Amino acid sequence: MCPFRSTPPAIQSSVSVTLAETLSTKEERTRTLRAAADAKRHAAIRRAEDGIRRLAKSGAAINFRSVAASSSVSVNFLYTNANLRSRIEHLRRQQQEKSSPRSVPKDDGQSSVVRSLTAKLATERREHQAEVAELKKALAAAHGELLALRRAGATGRASNSR
Numbered sequence: 833m834c835p836f837r838s839t840p841p842a843i844q845s846s847v848s849v850t851l852a853e854t855l856s857t858k859e860e861r862t863r864t865l866r867a868a869a870d871a872k873r874h875a876a877i878r879r880a881e882d883g884i885r886r887l888a889k890s891g892a893a894i895n896f897r898s899v900a901a902s903s904s905v906s907v908n909f910l911y912t913n914a915n916l917r918s919r920i921e922h923l924r925r926q927q928q929e930k931s932s933p934r935s936v937p938k939d940d941g942q943s944s945v946v947r948s949l950t951a952k953l954a955t956e957r958r959e960h961q962a963e964v965a966e967l968k969k970a971l972a973a974a975h976g977e978l979l980a981l982r983r984a985g986a987t988g989r990a991s992n993s994r
Contacts, residue, residue, distance in 0.1 A: 877915075
């Protein structure tokens with residue numbers, strides 16, 4: 833036994849073997865864990881792609897939230913995955929271009945009725961607002977008169993009681 837070592841050489845060799853075994857099992861566990869994480873990520877990518885396809889087929893709005901909801905992945909996952917992000921942004925732009933009307937056909941019969949009713953409602957609203965403002969002024973004046981009468985009555989009583 834070496835005087836500078838606290839553990840006998842026979843035990844040290846078994847400890848180093850155990851350490852080597854531990855390292856190899858730790859490396860194996862790390863590899864297994866990485867493989868499981870990769871499999872999980874690839875499964876999430878497949879679910880997201882399937883969700884995008886389902887949304888596109890059904891004609892539903894394609895955006896990050898709808899894809900995340902339909903494919904059971906997080907919005908953050910979609911934003912961090914560059915391929916999925918660019919695909920969703922591209923499809924979203926396409927849908928917005930399709931839905932933005934180039935020229936809106938006008939239905940003069942219905943739109944004129946709507947316009948006239950809207951104008952009538954706007955004028956009635958202005959009239960009601962003016963009436964409310966007048967009533968508020970009248971109420972404030974009445975409150976002022978009441979206050980003046982109370983003060984006058986209070987000073988009159990005070991002078992009579994002396």
